Amino acid sequence: MDDSFDSYPEEIKGCKEALMNNDRAAAAAKIQEYLEKQDNIRLNIAITGESGSGKSTFINAIRGIDHDDDGAAPTGCTETTMKATAYPHPNFPKVTFWDLPGIGTTNFPAHQYLKKVKFEKFDFFIIISADRFRENDVKLAQKIQKMKKKFYFVRSKIDHNIQDEKKNQRDFNEEMTLKHIRDYCIQGLQQQGFEAPQVFLVSSFELHLYDFSLLHETLERELPAHKRDALLFTTPNINNEIINKKKEAFKAKIKYLSLLSAAAAGVPVPVFSATVDLGIMAAVVMTYVLVFGLDKPSLQRLADRTDVPYGALVAVIKSPLALEKITVDLLLKVISLMTAEGALMAAEEVSRFIPLFGIPVAMGLSFAATYRILSVFLNSLAEDAQRVLEKALGLETSV
Structure with missing residues (x-):
């Protein structure tokens, strides 16, 4: 078992002292507290812009759902947002996207806007326009800047522009068209007094194209470290890099889970450690399935969005854990087919009854078994996610 705590977060460094004092229950509690804290991180993302800018479509796309799915933000050409409306992520509700009314409307005048929408609760703002950014967009950005929070300009409906230009230009060049749109937006912001704006060009119907990847990288880089995973885990699988x-x-995170498993192995009660290990694994593997979009609802939504048959997406999946509700019985069945890892779990249960050295040996074996099993599951599900993505995008499978 790896007993170096130098690289571990401050929250669980006390685990080392607890283990040195043979207080395994305290060690397990500290690790459990850290893991629960990670799972309860909240992220509130504000989306604002004028009527018809594509706010609702963007919110639905970034949550991986279609406009007619349950819980979708209503879309339309008229202003549908009369108050700040929360749209939680379907699988991770602690990450919430807020559809805000456009700044400068009768109910939300520019000088009262941030107060009325309760500005302080948002982690960052995305300001969307389907054309040129206006004076009110700049006013909002400047107010957010003064409050020391982040904001990002997103130019939406790029796919529409590309289609229109293809029809109207005999010598169409996509790269030049995108540059023209970006320069047009930047010049508009500069004319409104914004010095060095960055504009992201996005199609909500084709997130894998244009600047959405760059937007995600920027958000990830500028978010506080403890919130980055919350954003990452709710980001749609738009490319293999994600x-x-x-x-x-x-x-x-696997090393922390393995430490928790090891601490449980120190309790000299038959089958206690195996019960804890399987309980940990079931919860973690279910999260893997959801984050990689390998549950049935996520795959069905992907099929609907891409017009690739659901059965065709399912056909490329190899892991027996995908598409399933993860239970202890299912894990036992899968682990029984894993010769080396199953042997480690069996050896752990036997070793705890060896006089003097049994408990330390059991702890080491428990750490190793949990680490290896979760690593195998993680790798196989990540590969499935890549195969599903490539199938959905019509690419040749690389895994």
Whole structure:
């Protein structure tokens, strides 16, 4: 078992002292407290812009749902947002997207806007326009800037512009068209007094194209460290880079889960450790399935959005854990087919009854078994997510 705590967060460094004092219950409690704290991080994202800018469509797209799904933000050409409305992520409700009324409307005049929408609760603002950003957009950005919070300009409906230009230009060049749109938006903001704006070009119907990846990278870089995973885990799988980032974030947490498993193995009660291990694994693997979009509702929504048959997406999945409700019985069945990892769990249960050295040996074996099993599950589900993405985008499978 890895007993180096130097790289661990401050919240669980006390675990080392507890283990040195042979207080395994305290060690387990400290690790459990840290893990629960990570799971309860809230993220509130404000989306604002003028009527018809595509706010609702963007909110639905970033949550991975269609406009006619349950809980979708209503879309339309008229102003549908009369008050700040919360739209939680369907799988991770602690991450909430807020559809805000456009600034400068009768009910939300510019000088009262931030107070009326309760500005302080939002982690950052996304200001959306389907054309040129207006004076009120700049006023809002300047007010947010004064309050020391982040904001991002998003130019929506880029797919519409590209389609229109293709029809109207004989010598169409997509790269030049995108540059023209970006320069037009930036010049408009500069004319309104904004010095060095950055504008992200986005299509809510094709998030894998244009600047959505760059927007995500910017948000991730500028968010506080403890909130980055909350954003990452709710980001749609738009490319393999996002999937790999999710995989690496989960991988970093496996050592803490394995430590919790090891601490439970120190309790000299038959089958107690195995029960705890399987309980931990079931909860964690269910999160893997949801974050990678491998549950049935997420796959059905993906099929609807991409017009790729649901059965075709399911056909490329190999892990027996995808599409399933993760239970202890299912995990036992899958682990029984994993020769080396199953042997580790069995050896752990036997070793705890060896006089003097049994408990330390059991703890080491428990750490190793949990680490290896979760790593195998994580790798297989991440590979499935890549295959599903490539199928959905019509790409040749690379895994």
